[in-house]
Amino acid sequence: MKSTPLLFLNVIIIATCGLIYELLAATVSSYVLGDSVTQFSLIIGVYLFAMGVGSYLSRFIDKNVAEKFVDIELAVAVIGGLSAPLLFLTFAYVSYFGMVLYTTVFIIGTLVGLEIPLLMRILQDKLDFKELVSRVLALDYVGALVASLLFPIFLVPQLGLNRTSLVFGMLNAGVGIWATWLLEPIISRRRLTILRVKGFVVIVVLTIALIKADSLTTLAEDGLFVDNIVYAKSSSYQRIVITRGRMGHSLFLNGNLQFSSFDEYRYHEALVHPAFAAYKGEPKRILVLGGGDGLALREILKYKSIESVDLVDLDPMMTELSRSLPALGELNQHSFNDPRVKVTNADAFVWLDRTDAEPFDIAIIDFPDPNNFALGKLYTTRFYNLLKPKLAPGAAVVVQCTSPLIARKSFWSVMKTLEASGFYVRPFQTTVPSFGIWGYALAKLEPFEIPQKPPPNIELRFLNDITFASMFEFSADTSKPSEELETNRLDNQALVRYYETEWRRVEQ
Amino acid sequence: MTLSRRELLSTFLGAPIAFAACRNGTMRRFPEGQIVGQSEALGHVLRENRTFEVPPDNWESKKVAIVGAGVAGLAAAWQLEREGFNDIVVLELEKTAGGTSLSSKGDPVGYPWAAHYLPVPFRENTELISLIEEMGLVEGRDAGGDIVVKEQYLCRDPEERVFYKGRWYDGLYLHVGESEDDKRQFVEFQRQIDHWVNWRDPAGRRAFVVPSVTCSNDAEVTALDKISFADWMHQHGLTSERLLWYCDYACRDDYGLKLDQTSAWAGLFYFCSRVRTSGVESQPFITFPEGNGRFVDHFLSRIGEHVRRSFMAVSIVPNDKGVDVICLNDGVVRGVHCEKIIFASPVFTAPYLIRGFRDDPPFAASEFQHNAWFVANLLLKDRPKQRFPKDFPMAWDNVLYESPSLGYVTATHQSGIDYGPTVLTYYYPMCHEEGGRTKLFNYEWRDLADVCLTDVARPHPDIYELTTRLDIMRWGHAMISPRPGFIHSGIREKAMKPYRNIHFAHTDLSGIALFEEAFYHGLRAAREVLTIETPRP
Numbered sequence A: 001m002k003s004t005p006l007l008f009l010n011v012i013i014i015a016t017c018g019l020i021y022e023l024l025a026a027t028v029s030s031y032v033l034g035d036s037v038t039q040f041s042l043i044i045g046v047y048l049f050a051m052g053v054g055s056y057l058s059r060f061i062d063k064n065v066a067e068k069f070v071d072i073e074l075a076v077a078v079i080g081g082l083s084a085p086l087l088f089l090t091f092a093y094v095s096y097f098g099m100v101l102y103t104t105v106f107i108i109g110t111l112v113g114l115e116i117p118l119l120m121r122i123l124q125d126k127l128d129f130k131e132l133v134s135r136v137l138a139l140d141y142v143g144a145l146v147a148s149l150l151f152p153i154f155l156v157p158q159l160g161l162n163r164t165s166l167v168f169g170m171l172n173a174g175v176g177i178w179a180t181w182l183l184e185p186i187i188s189r190r191r192l193t194i195l196r197v198k199g200f201v202v203i204v205v206l207t208i209a210l211i212k213a214d215s216l217t218t219l220a221e222d223g224l225f226v227d228n229i230v231y232a233k234s235s236s237y238q239r240i241v242i243t244r245g246r247m248g249h250s251l252f253l254n255g256n257l258q259f260s261s262f263d264e265y266r267y268h269e270a271l272v273h274p275a276f277a278a279y280k281g282e283p284k285r286i287l288v289l290g291g292g293d294g295l296a297l298r299e300i301l302k303y304k305s306i307e308s309v310d311l312v313d314l315d316p317m318m319t320e321l322s323r324s325l326p327a328l329g330e331l332n333q334h335s336f337n338d339p340r341v342k343v344t345n346a347d348a349f350v351w352l353d354r355t356d357a358e359p360f361d362i363a364i365i366d367f368p369d370p371n372n373f374a375l376g377k378l379y380t381t382r383f384y385n386l387l388k389p390k391l392a393p394g395a396a397v398v399v400q401c402t403s404p405l406i407a408r409k410s411f412w413s414v415m416k417t418l419e420a421s422g423f424y425v426r427p428f429q430t431t432v433p434s435f436g437i438w439g440y441a442l443a444k445l446e447p448f449e450i451p452q453k454p455p456p457n458i459e460l461r462f463l464n465d466i467t468f469a470s471m472f473e474f475s476a477d478t479s480k481p482s483e484e485l486e487t488n489r490l491d492n493q494a495l496v497r498y499y500e501t502e503w504r505r506v507e508q
Numbered sequence B: 001m002t003l004s005r006r007e008l009l010s011t012f013l014g015a016p017i018a019f020a021a022c023r024n025g026t027m028r029r030f031p032e033g034q035i036v037g038q039s040e041a042l043g044h045v046l047r048e049n050r051t052f053e054v055p056p057d058n059w060e061s062k063k064v065a066i067v068g069a070g071v072a073g074l075a076a077a078w079q080l081e082r083e084g085f086n087d088i089v090v091l092e093l094e095k096t097a098g099g100t101s102l103s104s105k106g107d108p109v110g111y112p113w114a115a116h117y118l119p120v121p122f123r124e125n126t127e128l129i130s131l132i133e134e135m136g137l138v139e140g141r142d143a144g145g146d147i148v149v150k151e152q153y154l155c156r157d158p159e160e161r162v163f164y165k166g167r168w169y170d171g172l173y174l175h176v177g178e179s180e181d182d183k184r185q186f187v188e189f190q191r192q193i194d195h196w197v198n199w200r201d202p203a204g205r206r207a208f209v210v211p212s213v214t215c216s217n218d219a220e221v222t223a224l225d226k227i228s229f230a231d232w233m234h235q236h237g238l239t240s241e242r243l244l245w246y247c248d249y250a251c252r253d254d255y256g257l258k259l260d261q262t263s264a265w266a267g268l269f270y271f272c273s274r275v276r277t278s279g280v281e282s283q284p285f286i287t288f289p290e291g292n293g294r295f296v297d298h299f300l301s302r303i304g305e306h307v308r309r310s311f312m313a314v315s316i317v318p319n320d321k322g323v324d325v326i327c328l329n330d331g332v333v334r335g336v337h338c339e340k341i342i343f344a345s346p347v348f349t350a351p352y353l354i355r356g357f358r359d360d361p362p363f364a365a366s367e368f369q370h371n372a373w374f375v376a377n378l379l380l381k382d383r384p385k386q387r388f389p390k391d392f393p394m395a396w397d398n399v400l401y402e403s404p405s406l407g408y409v410t411a412t413h414q415s416g417i418d419y420g421p422t423v424l425t426y427y428y429p430m431c432h433e434e435g436g437r438t439k440l441f442n443y444e445w446r447d448l449a450d451v452c453l454t455d456v457a458r459p460h461p462d463i464y465e466l467t468t469r470l471d472i473m474r475w476g477h478a479m480i481s482p483r484p485g486f487i488h489s490g491i492r493e494k495a496m497k498p499y500r501n502i503h504f505a506h507t508d509l510s511g512i513a514l515f516e517e518a519f520y521h522g523l524r525a526a527r528e529v530l531t532i533e534t535p536r537p
Helices: A004-033 A036-060 A065-091 A094-123 A129-182 A189-216 A219-224 A264-278 A295-300 A316-324 A326-331 A348-354 A373-379 A381-390 A408-420 A465-470 A494-507 B005-013 B015-023 B040-048 B071-082 B126-134 B180-198 B219-226 B229-235 B241-255 B264-272 B293-306 B347-353 B436-442 B445-457 B491-495 B515-531
Strands: A228-234 A239-245 A248-253 A256-260 A285-290 A308-313 A341-345 A360-366 A391-400 A424-432 A436-444 B059-067 B088-091 B117-119 B138-141 B147-149 B160-164 B167-170 B285-287 B312-318 B323-329 B332-343 B370-380 B397-400 B408-410 B422-429 B467-480 B502-504
Touching: A004 A036, A004 A065, A004 A094, A004 A129, A036 A094, A065 A094, A065 A129, A065 A189, A094 A129, A129 A189, A129 A228, A239 A316, A239 A326, A248 A326, A256 A264, A264 A295, A264 A360, A264 A391, A264 A424, A264 A436, A264 A465, A285 A295, A285 A348, A295 A308, A295 A360, A308 A316, A316 A326, A316 A341, A348 A373, A348 A381, A360 A381, A373 A381, A373 A494, A381 A391, A381 A408, A408 A424, A408 A436, A408 A494, B005 B015, B005 B445, B015 B445, B059 B071, B059 B323, B071 B088, B071 B293, B071 B515, B088 B293, B088 B332, B126 B138, B126 B147, B126 B293, B126 B515, B180 B241, B180 B264, B219 B264, B229 B241, B229 B264, B241 B264, B312 B332, B312 B347, B332 B515, B370 B436, B370 B445, B422 B445, B436 B467, B445 B467, B502 B515
Parallel strands: A285 A308, A285 A360, A308 A341, A360 A391, B059 B088, B059 B332, B160 B397, B332 B502
Antiparallel strands: A228 A239, A239 A248, A248 A256, A391 A436, A424 A436, B117 B285, B138 B147, B160 B167, B312 B323, B323 B332, B370 B422, B370 B467, B397 B408, B408 B422
8 A cells, every 4th residue: 555644644634524414414404504613513413322323234245345434525515515516506495495404314324424534444454553653643634623613704704605515625636536545555446447437527626516506696796795695586576694603693685685684672672662652442354565574563463453464575575585484474473374464466557456355454564675666666756645545544654665764865855755645744863873864754643742751561672662753853964965965756756866876875 | 581680770770770681690589560551552543543323222311422531531520529510430441549649459568550749838839738638637727827737648758769870868868978069059050949949020920830821921930831841951050860869760750751851940949949949848748658549539538429330432523512422432433512621631642532633733732742651560478688787768759860760759658657668659750752642552561570579679689589469560651741942832722721612621731640640630621611601502
């Protein structure tokens, strides 16, 4: 046998790769399923157990040990290397995810468990037992340390999960191919060639996957988001990206942040409860336009008097994701499973024009910011005029309307548009750290007093009597500008133009 | 016609586009579709000089027969009905009424086959306003007394975008890459337009206003009709390529003529007639997914019972008692005795239809010349993908700078349906060719579909996969051509006069093809019919 020391280097690489796959699986599952303690614990347990199974199975390999070792390396390279992309792809179909996850972890664990026993048997003729055990196991644990340091510090932030997985798969395949040279004397000539061809094929497959992985979550996208992307998919309507970082999950639509789990309760409490406070009596029928993440629903369902909530959101992929993705379901407290909630997937503009739904007591309007013409129409006098006949007497409406600090004209143009449509409007604002200063409109079709307190007996994390009342105050830099603003109409789309100009200043 | 694909595409789209299209090779998958509408073969029956005998049982009597159910004919019937005069019949050669305001029903929305908008009329145009008020399009009046049209019927922003060198830009005039000289010339052009917008003759009449009969006939204005719009631009030192393109586009869009084929009077009419005073935006557009088909439907809801479809007038015979109309209806010859006729067909057909016209022509009908168009409706299962993030998004009117076509209009735009299936209406005026009409009718569906798809595929390479159906309508006589010297030649005034109980009513009589003009002439003819005593033997 050629250079035994080089075989020991292989041990380090094998050990590093093995632990990386384990960490990858645990990370992906905790991103996707949430509850990282459980996920890490389960993955480590299953993985170590599988390694034990592998070690046990090694006794059934009698002949051609060196050749089998190379085969196993290549198998680990393929399955381990493709594990993260596979899990991300499966993730779109959440119901199979657990099965695929644990099967993958078990297979990788078993294969990795075979590696060290086989390698020790290859080396057993070169060294005495004492020496062998001490060196191989020591290096095995060194590899584990290398992996555990590299993973959080370098790999996840720099490469992302998909590329880390594929790169280590290639490293594993490299070890396999390299071993065909190191172990040349003990493998037959013909088999040597077959093994090298196999190794080459594996490298090619992983390289193609590495290139393709970029279309899964593009490099550009990885650069765009600070946190790791755990879900990225284009629906017919928009690009949906969910990220997971130290502060929790975030949802982006077309690259625009919709919520961050660590402070979304501020946004959604401010969105929902003022309308309930302004409504006299017990609201029964609620309309939500937009709000496909279900977080407004969670706040709405705190009111016992509610008999039905109609949620109209454009994108079925979004509402389905909010229902079935554990991380989102946990956040919206499984609101979509509440029997009072009825989801319609439609463009709210078209829906309002055609629906024969009975009038609503409260309407919560939570669309993305008006950054294009298709969204801009949802803030026009025409839209609010379509809404009016769908409002019961005394109904209260809330509209989210971007930041009055960054997009001051946009915000006040929405107020003007609501007034031009016949609403009495009470603008308010609050602070949502991940967004900044955020603005809303509280509106009714009759004159009304600003509500002073949040509704009683509702469990709130953010709003109390003081913050509630203060939301209706505007600072000098967010108050109504003195210049005359345009009403946003279908035939002028003034808001989209204000918005574009105002946000462009801060985005460059 | 045997023509290579490259020859075909060169003829319609110019050599560079044809070359590029043929170079990138294989013919793509074509959607289903066919040539629809327009009974061209039927129309040519007229030229055969056949004689038609009406069986005695197939005669009926009406006070007034209206020949042609285009906008002028329908408006005339609508006016007569409004005046309580309903002993009328409207005879239409085609299976559907509407003329060049034809539309089709569809899902999610209907779509037009030609005319597709109406600028909000000035308050002075009270009759047209009474129509749109009757249709429930008006919300009220502003402080100045102008009508306020309901928001949902005013063209939704963004109105236009233009495709230039691979990218889409906001608006119709191409601002990107403008030189200082381009900018200066554009300002100068606007100044000229403003001059004519504010111009009044000694009687206080505007130079250009709708309906065009109310325009000033001052020599300073009518002189503009003697030269082409291209000459006028040249005389004013306007040579900027993009400005010339902009004005050429305007001529092709409104008249189906090129800049040098259009009278300067007509060119300026396009820019000036819908602007109240300088510095004010031009009148907004009223539009519907199905275009002006909405107006047709409204007329039909009022007078539909009087309309006979597939009734081709083949002979109009003036006599002592009035006029007889002989029609061909599915091979059966039928006749109508009537006191008066409103002739609401294209004016050039008068000599073929009216007995005795040729022997002693009251005017030279052949001076009324038309151009040919083809219009394609592309039914899409989804929207074309935006190729570049900075591209201006889909607008109502989507114009291709480098193409001789007019681009396409998106039917769903006005109804706010921004996702999923839609219909694109593609317009192509045959003004770039001599004998365009004859050529147009020699092309098959596949040729014209290839032209349309090749053109639209430049901004939207995915159009082949998205289009589920592509139907084409060929308009042999789409629009009257306001060539230099036609409008103020005096011939129109002659044609507006009744001829032996036949009253002409058609947009042709204005020399420009507009809904408002057709409407005006329909109402004028209806009034004449009501006020001029019928000579009784």
